[in-house]
Each structure stands twice: as structure tokens, then as C-alpha cells.
Amino acid sequence: MAxxxxxxxxxxxxxxxxxxxxxxxxxxxxILGTMSIIVVLSLxxxxxxxxxxxxxxxxxxxxxxxxxxxxxxNPTNAREYFTWxxxxxxxxxxxxxxxxxxxxxxxxRFSYKDKDYxxxxxxxxxxxxxxxxxxxxxxxxxxxxxxxxSNDVIVIGTKIQEELFGSENPLNKLITAHxxxxxxxxxxxxxxxxxxxxxxxxxxxxYLNRRTFVPLxxxxxxxxxxxxxxxxxxxxxxxxxxPALKEKLENIILNLRHGKPVFQIESAEEEAKEMAxxxxxxxxxxxxxxIVSLLVGGIVIANIMLxxxxxxxxxxxxxxxxxxxxxxxxxxxxxxxILVTSIGGLFGIIFGLSILDIVSGYLGIDLIAxxxxxxxxxxxxxxxxFFSGIIPAIIAxxxxxxxxxxxx
Amino acid sequence: xxxxxxxxxxxxxxxxxxxxxPALNGIDIEIFDGEFVGIMGPSGSGKSTLMHILGCLDTxxxxxxxxxxxxxxxxxxxxxxxxxxxxxxFVFQTFNLLPHLNIQKNVELPxxxxxxxxxxxxxxxxxxxxxxxxxxxxxxxxxxxxxGQRQRVAIARAIVNDPSIILADxxxxxxxxxxxxxxxxxFSELNEQGHTVIMVTHDPVVAKKxxxxxxxxxxxxxxxxxx
Numbered sequence: 001m002a003x004x005x006x007x008x009x010x011x012x013x014x015x016x017x018x019x020x021x022x023x024x025x026x027x028x029x030x031i032l033g034t035m036s037i038i039v040v041l042s043l044x045x046x047x048x049x050x051x052x053x054x055x056x057x058x059x060x061x062x063x064x065x066x067x068x069x070x071x072x073x074n075p076t077n078a079r080e081y082f083t084w085x086x087x088x089x090x091x092x093x094x095x096x097x098x099x100x101x102x103x104x105x106x107x108x109r110f111s112y113k114d115k116d117y118x119x120x121x122x123x124x125x126x127x128x129x130x131x132x133x134x135x136x137x138x139x140x141x142x143x144x145x146x147x148x149x150s151n152d153v154i155v156i157g158t159k160i161q162e163e164l165f166g167s168e169n170p171l172n173k174l175i176t177a178h179x180x181x182x183x184x185x186x187x188x189x190x191x192x193x194x195x196x197x198x199x200x201x202x203x204x205x206x207y208l209n210r211r212t213f214v215p216l217x218x219x220x221x222x223x224x225x226x227x228x229x230x231x232x233x234x235x236x237x238x239x240x241x242x243p244a245l246k247e248k249l250e251n252i253i254l255n256l257r258h259g260k261p262v263f264q265i266e267s268a269e270e271e272a273k274e275m276a277x278x279x280x281x282x283x284x285x286x287x288x289x290x291i292v293s294l295l296v297g298g299i300v301i302a303n304i305m306l307x308x309x310x311x312x313x314x315x316x317x318x319x320x321x322x323x324x325x326x327x328x329x330x331x332x333x334x335x336x337x338i339l340v341t342s343i344g345g346l347f348g349i350i351f352g353l354s355i356l357d358i359v360s361g362y363l364g365i366d367l368i369a370x371x372x373x374x375x376x377x378x379x380x381x382x383x384x385x386f387f388s389g390i391i392p393a394i395i396a397x398x399x400x401x402x403x404x405x406x407x408x
Numbered sequence: 409x410x411x412x413x414x415x416x417x418x419x420x421x422x423x424x425x426x427x428x429x430p431a432l433n434g435i436d437i438e439i440f441d442g443e444f445v446g447i448m449g450p451s452g453s454g455k456s457t458l459m460h461i462l463g464c465l466d467t468x469x470x471x472x473x474x475x476x477x478x479x480x481x482x483x484x485x486x487x488x489x490x491x492x493x494x495x496x497x498f499v500f501q502t503f504n505l506l507p508h509l510n511i512q513k514n515v516e517l518p519x520x521x522x523x524x525x526x527x528x529x530x531x532x533x534x535x536x537x538x539x540x541x542x543x544x545x546x547x548x549x550x551x552x553x554x555x556g557q558r559q560r561v562a563i564a565r566a567i568v569n570d571p572s573i574i575l576a577d578x579x580x581x582x583x584x585x586x587x588x589x590x591x592x593x594x595f596s597e598l599n600e601q602g603h604t605v606i607m608v609t610h611d612p613v614v615a616k617k618x619x620x621x622x623x624x625x626x627x628x629x630x631x632x633x634x635x
Contacts, residue, residue, distance in 0.1 A: 007520055018508050318504045321465060322565065323493025323521040325486050401465045405504065 008335035015336060016343065026304050027344030029297025030381055034348025036293060037377045039359055040286040042352075042367035044279070046360075049368055051275050057193050057205060059132045061239035061269045062098075064246045066232040066253065069264035078260040081228040084220065086256060090232070093252050096245060099127040099235040104219050104228065110164060110212070112175045117163040119210045121154075121177060123219025131235045134208075139171045139186030142215050150217040154182040158190040159209035180222065182214065194366075242269040294380060298341070298388035305337055305392035316396055317404025330397035337389025338382050345381025349374055411477075412572060412604055413439040413462065418471035420457050420627075431457040433627040434471070439606065441572070444599040446618030447608045454627040456577065459608045463496050463575045464488045476572060493522050497566025501578035503558045505550040511561045512537065512546040518569045536564040540594065556587030563594055567603070574598060576607040580614055592617045 016023045055061055068080055087102045104123040109116055126142050129135040136155055146153055161170050174181045195204035220227055236242040246267040253263050316329055356367040420432040431454045439445055449455040460466040473481045505514045515533040537543055540560040550558050566574050580588030596617060599605045615621050623630040
């Protein structure tokens with residue numbers, strides 16, 4: 001013979017309902033605690049997703065970039081660029097790199113008819129579109145043939161298209177750059193990512209839309225006339241193999257410069273891990289704060305349950321008299337406490353979810369509440385009930401029935 | 409008639425700090441199946457203590473207590489719970505109903521701890537409430553009933569599990585004479601139906617309803633242990 005969970009839940013519900021105001025006051029702490037857990041976890045999810053999205057927009061986690069190390073002041077004047085020969089050597093030493101894009105950038109004024117626009121011009125190779133995962137939307141991107149022939153062709157971003165051409169079709173038009181006429185063969189796909197947190201700058205990727213691309217060979221031979229390649233971005237086969245490839249590349253480049261760290265080599269995968277590590281610190285602090293507030297709620301509940309058990313001493317005596325075992329009493333009160341905190345948790349989840357938009361609007365970050373967030377919040381609130389209910393339940397189950405019946 | 413209760417040299421002491429307070433000083437009682445026994449004595453005589461031990465709510469300090477030929481002196485608490493649930497029905501002076509439950513739920517309480525399904529519980533509870541004349545008040549809370557009616561609910565709760573003994577502790581103490589008489593006649597009826605009734609009282613008029621009266625003074629039986 002035993003009292004079932006069903007019975008305990010029924011008793012718990014009717015008690016909860018028959019003392020509505022007290023029940024509500026009891027669970028306020030739990031409601032607030034659960035709300036903050038929902039908001040904090042959703043915020044963490046949002047930040048995590050945003051970071052990953054940012055990394056993906058910039059070429060994904062398998063990308064490795066090489067550029068001038070500005071933290072090194074280069075006292076011996078080691079060369080701060082690569083020659084085409086060095087680039088070819090590096091390429092031959094890392095056959096495991098999937099894509100390989102040496103590049104060179106300048107700032108230049110473009111003009112078309114009576115309009116002009118100042119922007120960056122990038123000398124790149126066709127691998128660019130794989131490394132950056134970004135291709136032409138209309139027309140075409142640069143080809144190997146363009147590189148071989150050092151063709152006077154250019155692919156432009158949507159912003160410069162808008163500035164120079166307006167509604168006119170730019171394809172096969174000639175624009176002037178540095179006194180040289182370049183034929184527009186393609187327009188890059190428009191890039192957009194919602195910019196959270198900053199006012200007035202809606203598109204976090206708008207800088208990409210201002211860029212233009214020409215064959216690296218054209219840039220070297222006809223543009224500056226100098227064989228100076230300042231950047232290199234490559235792509236490993238996958239994110240997992242990126243750190244190893246990065247290390248290999250780092251050694252090669254250090255050797256080329258006799259151990260002088262003139263260049264800085266970054267792996268997106270490592271960068272993402274570093275960012276995740278930094279976020280983890282904040283996440284942990286936020287989470288602990290939420291848990292502490294729930295614990296405070298739990299202590300309040302333990303206190304109220306203790307008072308309630310004292311108030312119900314006679315009831316406990318009656319139940320024992322008609323055959324309740326100690327475990328039945330223990331179970332009834334424990335279930336009731338867990339029920340109370342779970343109901344509080346449920347309301348906390350509902351309220352928490354309903355304020356996500358407000359918090360999101362205020363912080364400017366998307367808050368993402370997955371099913372995991374809801375499950376964690378529920379488990380934590382029920383867990384608080386368990387821990388705050390266990391001592392009152394033990395006390396209730398240990399009451400002496402004879403004394404309990406005499407209790408006034 | 410077979411022996412239902414057999415008590416030999418039962419003693420009970422309470423510890424109050426370092427002082428031992430004797431409540432029962434060696435009691436021998438035999439109660440037979442189907443008897444209606446009154447236990448009388450002045451306050452402080454130990455009659456309530458005896459009643460609690462008879463009802464398995466408390467255990468003796470020494471001595472032997474057999475109930476239905478089973479020695480219950482040294483049983484574990486869970487076994488005692490089962491005995492209280494199945495074999496004993498309590499009726500108290502202050503009714504001891506749960507105020508927030510309606511009377512049907514109050515009567516169902518022993519059945520719930522007895523592991524009955526809710527349908528069976530309702531059926532049995534309604535039946536006994538009809539027997540005590542409250543079949544039309546099932547949804548009422550105890551506070552909506554008169555004292556006499558409340559005590560009838562308590563009796564219904566005591567008999568719903570069909571126990572072998574009904575233990576009543578001053579069942580008419582909080583009632584007016586008319587209601588008290590009603591309650592006493594219910595006990596007589598129950599006794600006629602075969603239930604063993606043990607009633608603690610200090611009122612000689614009430615005690616007269618019993619077939620036999622056991623007097624307790626200072627934790628000892630004065631007379632009346634032989635039918």
C-alpha cells in the first residue's frame with residue numbers, strides 16, 4: 001500500500017489552489033529566477049549563433065589568413081610582403097591546402113562618365129571565390145585565363161555599382177581606374193548581415209559591397225608595377241585540419257623571414273574557439289547569478305514549507321492515524337514542493353519567453369530560446385523544489401502522531 | 409468468542425527531560441471479538457495513553473500487546489501503519505477531519521492509503537456516508553456541518569475500511585446531549601453488526617452504553633476486566 005504520485009499531485013494541486021495568494025507569493029522568487037535563466041541562456045545562444053554566423057560570413061572555420069603583423073615593429077627591416085616566387089614556393093609546400101588566394105590591395109579612385117567613387121581594389125586569383133565563399137551574382141568572377149593574360153577586367157561590389165552606374169547595367173562597361181580602362185565582367189553578390197548593437201549601421205558587411213576585384217597579375221604588372229603581395233588567405237579541407245595547417249604555414253613563413261614574426265597567421269577555427277572561451281566566462285557568471293537567485297527563491301520556499309508543515313501538523317497526525325506511512329507523508333510534501341517550484345518555473349518560462357523580444361530590442365542582440373533552454377529551466381526549477389522540499393518533508397514524516405493530533 | 413486484544417503487564421513511561429513520568433504501570437486486559445467496552449478514568453489516569461497504544465499510534469515501554477493473535481509490541485512503523493489502516497478505526501472528540509477536503513474525500517482518506525482505486529474509494533465512501541445518513545452532503549466541507557454531523561463523518565471514515573476495532577476517544581465530548589445520543593446509538597448499532605467498539609470516556613452516562621466498563625486509575629486497572 002502506498003500513496004501514488006498521482007494522489008500526491010492531486011493533493012499538491014488542491015493545496016496550491018486553495019491557498020492561491022500564498023502560493024503565488026511563494027513562487028515569485030522561482031518565477032523571477034527562471035525568467036532570468038531563460039533570458040540568460042537565450043542570450044548566450046544568440047551570441048554564440050551570431051559569432052558563428054560572423055565567422056561563416058567571413059569564409060568559414062577552415063579559413064586561414066596571413067597578413068602583416070602590426071605588433072612587430074620589424075627592427076631589421078625584414079621584407080613585409082611576399083614576391084610571386086615566394087607565393088609559388090609556399091603553395092608547393094602546402095599541397096594539403098584546398099584553396100589558395102594570394103592578394104594585394106590598394107585604394108584608388110574609380111570613375112565612370114561623370115561620376116567617381118573612391119574604394120579598394122583587390123588583386124586576387126580565382127580561388128578567392130572558394131576561400132571567401134563569395135561569387136559574382138551577375139556576369140562572372142575572374143578566371144584562370146584572366147590571370148594568365150593579365151586581362152584588364154574588374155568585378156565590382158554592389159555598393160560601387162550603385163554609386164557609379166545607378167540603374168544602368170554595368171556589365172561590359174569600361175570604368176577608369178588610375179588612368180587605365182577596366183571592363184566590368186561581373187557584379188558580386190550583395191552581402192548583408194544584420195548589425196546588432198550599433199546604431200545607424202544596419203549592415204555589418206557593407207564594407208564588402210564597396211570592394212572591387214581584378215586579376216592579381218594585372219595588378220602586379222600593369223597597376224603598381226611592383227611584385228609585392230601583402231596578404232594570403234587559404235582554406236583547409238575542413239575546420240578540424242585547419243589548426244595543423246596553420247601551424248605548418250606559420251613555420252614555413254617564419255623560415256622565409258629567418259624567424260622574424262613579420263606576418264601574423266590566423267585560423268578562423270582558433271579564433272572562434274578563443275571567442276567561445278571569452279564568452280564562456282560571461283556565460284558562467286550570468287548563469288551562476290541566475291542560479292543564486294533561484295537558490296534564494298528555494299530558501300524562501302523551504303521556509304514557507306516549514307511554516308506550512310507546522311500549520312498542518314494536525315493534518316499530518318490525522319493522515320498517519322488513518323494509515324499513512326512515513327514515506328507517504330515525506331512523498332506528499334516533497335512532491336508538493338516540487339510541484340510548486342515547477343509551476344513557478346512554468347510561469348517563469350512563459351514570462352521569460354515573452355520578454356525576450358523586449359530584451360532583444362534593448363540589447364540589440366537576437367535572443368534564441370531553443371527547446372534545450374526550456375528544458376534546462378524546467379529541470380533547474382524542479383531541482384530547486386527537490387532540494388528546498390527535502391528537509392521540510394523529512395521533518396513532516398518524523399512527526400509523532402500522538403503529539404501531532406494534540407497540536408492546536 | 410475469540411480474544412481480539414490481549415495485553416499483558418503493559419507499561420508506559422514518558423521522559424520529560426531527565427524525569428521519567430509513568431503513565432501505565434502494568435496493565436492486563438483481554439477484549440473479545442464483538443464486545444462494546446468502555447474505558448473510564450479521571451483525567452491523567454492513563455486512559456488516553458492506553459487508547460493510543462491500543463490504536464498502534466504509540467508503543468509501550470514494556471509488556472505484550474497482541475491484536476488478532478498477532479504480537480504488535482515490536483512491529484516496525486510501516487507495519488503499524490498497515491494495522492491502523494486495515495484493522496483500526498478512530499473516532500476522536502474533536503472529529504479530526506481535514507477542513508479543506510469535502511466529507512467524501514475525508515472518508516476516502518484511509519482507502520487512499522490502503523491503495524484502493526479512486527472509483528472503488530468513491531463507491532465505498534458514498535456507501536458508508538449513506539449509512540450514517542449523510543448521503544446528500546457528499547460535497548460539503550466539514551465546516552458546513554453541525555457537530556453531530558461531523559462526528560458521523562468521522563465514524564464513516566472509521567468504518568470505511570471495515571476494521572475489526574473501532575476506537576472512540578470521548579466521542580460525545582464536544583456534542584450536545586441529543587447529538588451525543590445519536591452518536592452513541594450509531595456505536596451500539598455498529599456493535600450489533602459485529603464491530604468491536606472500545607470507547608474512552610469520563611462520563612458514566614455514556615459509559616453505560618457499553619457492555620463492560622474498565623476503570624483506570626493512576627495507570628492501573630481498578631476493576632472490570634472480566635465480562
